[in-house]
Amino acid sequence: xxxxxxxxxxxxxxxxxxxxxxxxxxxxxxxxxxxxxxxxxxxxxxxxxxxxxxxxxxxxxxxxxxxxxxxxxxxxxxxxxxxxxxxxxxxxxxxxxxxxxxxxxxxxxxxxxxxxxxxxxxxxxxxxxxxxxxxxxxxxxxxxxxxxxxxxxxxxxxxxxxxxxxxxxxxxxxxxxxxxxxxxxxxxxxxxxxxxxxxxxxxxxxxxxxxxxxxxxxxxxxxxxxxxxxxxxxxxxxxxxxxxxxxxxxxxxxxxxxxxxxxxxxxxxxxxxxxxxxxxxxxxxxxxxxxxxxxxxxxxxxxxxxxxxxxxxxxxxxxxxxxxxxxxxxxxxxxxxxxxxxxxxxxxxxxxxxxxxxxxxxxxxxxxxxxxxxxxx
Numbered sequence: 001x002x003x004x005x006x007x008x009x010x011x012x013x014x015x016x017x018x019x020x021x022x023x024x025x026x027x028x029x030x031x032x033x034x035x036x037x038x039x040x041x042x043x044x045x046x047x048x049x050x051x052x053x054x055x056x057x058x059x060x061x062x063x064x065x066x067x068x069x070x071x072x073x074x075x076x077x078x079x080x081x082x083x084x085x086x087x088x089x090x091x092x093x094x095x096x097x098x099x100x101x102x103x104x105x106x107x108x109x110x111x112x113x114x115x116x117x118x119x120x121x122x123x124x125x126x127x128x129x130x131x132x133x134x135x136x137x138x139x140x141x142x143x144x145x146x147x148x149x150x151x152x153x154x155x156x157x158x159x160x161x162x163x164x165x166x167x168x169x170x171x172x173x174x175x176x177x178x179x180x181x182x183x184x185x186x187x188x189x190x191x192x193x194x195x196x197x198x199x200x201x202x203x204x205x206x207x208x209x210x211x212x213x214x215x216x217x218x219x220x221x222x223x224x225x226x227x228x229x230x231x232x233x234x235x236x237x238x239x240x241x242x243x244x245x246x247x248x249x250x251x252x253x254x255x256x257x258x259x260x261x262x263x264x265x266x267x268x269x270x271x272x273x274x275x276x277x278x279x280x281x282x283x284x285x286x287x288x289x290x291x292x293x294x295x296x297x298x299x300x301x302x303x304x305x306x307x308x309x310x311x312x313x314x315x316x317x318x319x320x321x322x323x324x325x326x327x328x329x330x331x332x333x334x335x336x337x338x339x340x341x342x343x344x345x346x347x348x349x350x351x352x353x354x355x356x357x358x359x360x361x362x363x364x365x366x367x368x369x370x371x372x373x374x375x376x377x
Contacts, residue, residue, distance in 0.1 A: 004155050010042035015145035025088040032085045035117030044163030059102040069102040078108040080168040090116045103132040110171040124175040148362035193281045195225045268304040272297045282351040308357040
């Protein structure tokens with residue numbers, strides 16, 4: 001099993017025990033013992049080795065009244081990671097200031113972990129050296145891990161904070177690259193959905209169009225920029241992500257009479273392509289964007305089903321082509337049926353159901369975890 005797959009398996013095993021363990025964690029000490037230490041151990045830190053893990057480590061500038069961080073992970077005799085624990089379920093945001101003080105007091109610390117046993121927030125000092133950032137680099141949701149796969153990007157960051165992967169001297173640089181990349185993706189996704197005036201001006205200028213009036217850009221060119229972005233970037237990326245159904249995962253030949261009557265029409269394929277294209281714009285974050293590659297279809301006699309991962313549990317809607325210009329999109333309750341001649345009318349229901357299916361079935365498969373075969377009639 002790969003390193004990320006092994007890490008995922010260990011964390012998932014801990015998460016699956018949460019419902020039972022959580023009920024007996026009535027104070028901070030039991031939270032540390034039964035919820036926090038197992039996760040540190042899964043990250044590769046030997047919690048039984050006092051040279052590697054020091055409890056109640058002094059973390060204060062004052063000698064007379066010394067504050068102590070719950071755990072200090074040591075390397076070469078100095079603390080490099082500070083771990084502050086709170087009672088299970090405690091509000092972490094309200095306690096970030098305490099960890100920030102420890103982070104500053106311990107000059108050799110390059111990573112801070114704040115946890116209530118259910119959520120683990122990992123902090124670095126990208127903005128200012130030795131001053132903990134306001135927002136975590138990544139958050140590990142152990143409650144979520146019990147219900148769905150841990151997102152691949154979270155596992156990727158966690159691999160850099162394991163005992164084998166942690167590099168204290170390079171941590172800030174690694175974190176900065178990841179944070180900048182995340183911000184760039186966020187900005188680009190926003191520009192794809194709704195191009196700003198500045199972005200449109202820049203792109204149009206590169207295309208040889210200058211001195212355009214603001215009203216002209218908003219009325220005409222903004223939509224052109226958005227469509228061009230889609231055609232040049234979004235669609236090719238989705239095509240690369242998606243294995244060609246004709247070559248892989250095709251349904252074996254069948255002699256079933258009903259199956260032989262199934263003919264996937266151009267209109268049905270157009271609906272499927274529209275769904276993939278629109279979800280790329282409607283995606284609220286990169287997890288949703290990456291999940292689009294798991295949107296597939298299956299054709300039946302009389303209807304065309306579009307689904308996420310599972311044709312039954314992951315059903316997004318059934319499509320029935322209309323003969324009068326009005327098509328029927330049948331979404332799960334409570335949305336129900338939408339009859340329309342304009343596919344844009346399904347955008348919001350589609351986004352809502354897609355988000356729900358991701359929460360139910362997971363957004364990404366980490367390394368080492370098998371991905372279901374694509375299905376297509």
